Amino acid sequence: MSPSKWFLAILCCLIPCSAYAITDNQVHKLAEKGTVALTFDDGPTEEYTPKILAILKKYNIKATFFMVGNNAKNHPDMVKRVLAEGHAVNSHSLSHPMLTKVSDNQLHHEVEDPQVIIYKIIGQKPNCLRYPFGASNQHVRDVIRANGIVPLAMGFNSFDYDRPGVDKIVSWVLKNAHSGQVILMHDGFNKREQTVAALPLIIEGIKKKGLGFSQICVVAG
């Protein structure tokens, strides 16, 4: 057996590979009918993730978080808390580059390392990797899939990261909200006060439209 296969064999003993290989048709990539999926990228952070978790708890909504591996490593208690409160923990790469612009060596680290980091914290590997900036190509998606992870696009962009004002974020999201939609917001990397302030209004507005909430990247039942 070659050294790399030995390495893989040992790694698979530590983290059973086959048990964590997820394929595209095993997970929901869209919200369930009659619902939207609230998703939060770029965290976790000490400052904003707890505020978003408190709002989700108040409304009893389970969301989906796409974490940057380095942020997960720096805030392991927050990763545990997100999972403990019933939310889905997924990957948003290791360091948030454009995966289409990095070397093959870095691409492998960006895909594989967050899986190991998050597994070490919560004992579960992410099912999906949402590629940063919505940037992917066939090679990037092939590498993600080769690691037993489902590649995911960004979903409906709330543009909360532009910080256009709470009212603008809310009206943009509510104008466009519809059954099955995946809504992208952010709990990391920058000032997210507007996201935090907009979230309860978005939730109230979506409920008024008669829509519920569901998670993505969970294994389909």
Ligand SMILES: [Zn+2]
């Ligand atoms: Zn991002």
